[in-house]
Amino acid sequence: MSKRILIILCSIFFTPALIWFSAQVVSGSDDDHTERSGFLLPQKHSTNLTREQLRGKELYQYYCALCHGRTGKGDGFNSFNMSVPPADHTDATVMSTLSDAQIHQVIKEGGSSLGRSPMMPPWGRVISDSEINTLVAYIRTLVTSGK
Numbered sequence: 001m002s003k004r005i006l007i008i009l010c011s012i013f014f015t016p017a018l019i020w021f022s023a024q025v026v027s028g029s030d031d032d033h034t035e036r037s038g039f040l041l042p043q044k045h046s047t048n049l050t051r052e053q054l055r056g057k058e059l060y061q062y063y064c065a066l067c068h069g070r071t072g073k074g075d076g077f078n079s080f081n082m083s084v085p086p087a088d089h090t091d092a093t094v095m096s097t098l099s100d101a102q103i104h105q106v107i108k109e110g111g112s113s114l115g116r117s118p119m120m121p122p123w124g125r126v127i128s129d130s131e132i133n134t135l136v137a138y139i140r141t142l143v144t145s146g147k
């Protein structure tokens with residue numbers, strides 16, 4: 001058998017395999033960027049969080065940290081331009097006045113739904129109810145100070 005025939009035979013067998021393989025890779029991806037496996041950064045130092053809280057953390061870093069800051073102190077880089085400062089989720093005095101249902105509502109329907117500033121945007125169209133629950137669970141882990 002000449003080399004050329006061998007090459008032709010190989011491409012006949014391998015092309016479908018290659019197409020099948022790339023189809024697998026493509027169908028594994030999702031439009032929602034936050035679902036991509038690469039989105040979860042290594043979480044070596046936060047193994048004390050539950051799966052649910054970790055998911056909340058991912059969403060928080062993506063959507064909320066901009067205003068509320070990466071650690072929830074209300075010091076995200078947007079916060080310096082805002083007339084009403086973003087809530088400080090580490091403040092136990094403030095956070096203990098809010099029920100889980102109220103936190104859920106504020107996230108879903110925005111600050112104005114609870115008589116707070118509309119500077120806190122509504123997320124109901126972007127983040128599903130069950131994902132908002134993970135955010136509530138994560139926000140509850142941020143309380144550190146009793147000031």
Ligand code: HEC
Pocket residue numbers: 060063064065066067068078082084085086087098103106107111114115116117118119120121123135139
């Ligand atoms: C554009 C900036 C901005 C972004 C982004 C933002 N927030 Fe807020 N958030 C605010 C501001 C401002 C307030 C304070 C409203 C007030 O006190 O009147 C607030 C308040 C809150 C409160 C407390 C409400 C209360 O009753 O005290 C919670 C909880 C909250 N945000 C959660 C979130 C979550 C979760 C996200 C991400 C999904 C998020 N926020 C994204 C600006 C933002």
